[in-house]
Amino acid sequence: xxxxxxxxxxxxxxxxxxxxxxxxxxxxxxxxxxxxxxxxxxxxxxxxxxxxxxxxxxxxxxxxxxxxxxxxxxxxxxxxxxxxxxxxxxxxxxxxxxxxxxxxxxxxxxxxxxxxxxxxxxxxxxxxxxxxxxxxxxxxxxxxxxxxxxxxxxxxxxxxxxxxxxxxxxxxxxxxxxxxxxxxxxxxxxxxxxxxxxxxxxxxxxxxxxxxxxxxxxxxxxxxxxxxxxxxxxxx
Ligand SMILES: Nc1ncnc2c1ncn2[C@@H]1O[C@H](COP(=O)(O)OP(=O)(O)OP(=O)(O)O)[C@@H](O)[C@H]1O
Numbered sequence: 001x002x003x004x005x006x007x008x009x010x011x012x013x014x015x016x017x018x019x020x021x022x023x024x025x026x027x028x029x030x031x032x033x034x035x036x037x038x039x040x041x042x043x044x045x046x047x048x049x050x051x052x053x054x055x056x057x058x059x060x061x062x063x064x065x066x067x068x069x070x071x072x073x074x075x076x077x078x079x080x081x082x083x084x085x086x087x088x089x090x091x092x093x094x095x096x097x098x099x100x101x102x103x104x105x106x107x108x109x110x111x112x113x114x115x116x117x118x119x120x121x122x123x124x125x126x127x128x129x130x131x132x133x134x135x136x137x138x139x140x141x142x143x144x145x146x147x148x149x150x151x152x153x154x155x156x157x158x159x160x161x162x163x164x165x166x167x168x169x170x171x172x173x174x175x176x177x178x179x180x181x182x183x184x185x186x187x188x189x190x191x192x193x194x195x196x197x198x199x200x201x202x203x204x205x206x207x208x209x210x211x212x213x214x215x216x217x218x219x220x221x222x223x224x225x226x227x228x229x230x231x232x233x234x235x236x
Pocket of ligand 1: 022023025026045046047048049050052053
């Protein structure tokens with residue numbers, strides 16, 4: 001028998017005792033969470049418990065008041081604003097409940113946009129955008145403006161846009177919150193299926209247990225702390 005002496009891979013993304021308040025309202029209280037590469041993680045918990053704030057801290061949109069955020073072996077929270085926005089552009093993708101697409105642009109423009117901002121040539125950007133629209137079963141809809149799409153179609157455009165840069169992590173905040181259950185199911189199936197194909201990690205904040213059921217693991221945020229729902233223990 002041979003013993004595999006390789007060390008287990010460390011977490012890709014980690015919050016270590018992160019605290020964050022809005023004025024005098026504490027939203028996170030020493031919250032800790034670690035996420036492995038390729039994992040699909042659902043963050044659940046009561047309204048106002050701190051889920052979105054945790055997601056924003058992990059994604060470098062907010063900086064914590066205390067604690068640390070680590071990504072891919074380096075500190076994320078101590079990067080400059082420019083460093084964090086570069087990381088968000090290159091390594092992260094985002095899917096929110098709504099309002100993330102530019103309404104004046106077509107679906108194809110919206111998907112090509114992150115590539116064009118990253119200086120990919122126009123021709124290649126649109127070619128890749130069309131490829132992603134096809135993978136999201138939106139072929140033929142690339143020329144439509146977002147107002148001409150159903151809610152589910154618009155969310156699939158948002159997923160195409162999040163994946164087009166081949167990010168390491170997709171952050172999704174209530175991605176199905178504005179959809180009926182059938183459209184929501186399709187959005188989650190495509191998001192999870194394509195993320196797995198791409199080897200991307202997904203962190204999804206949701207109130208919906210059907211969405212959480214698509215994940216590999218689930219954690220609960222309660223009163224600004226992360227708990228393991230099965231052990232009922234606070235994660236440290
Ligand atoms: N911009 C803000 N200004 C003041 N307080 C805020 C702000 N955003 C959030 N909070 C407060 O911080 C706490 C955590 O909010 P957060 O949005 O992270 O919770 P959540 O679990 O995502 O809630 P929900 O499920 O309702 O979206 C709540 O008490 C909320 O009222």
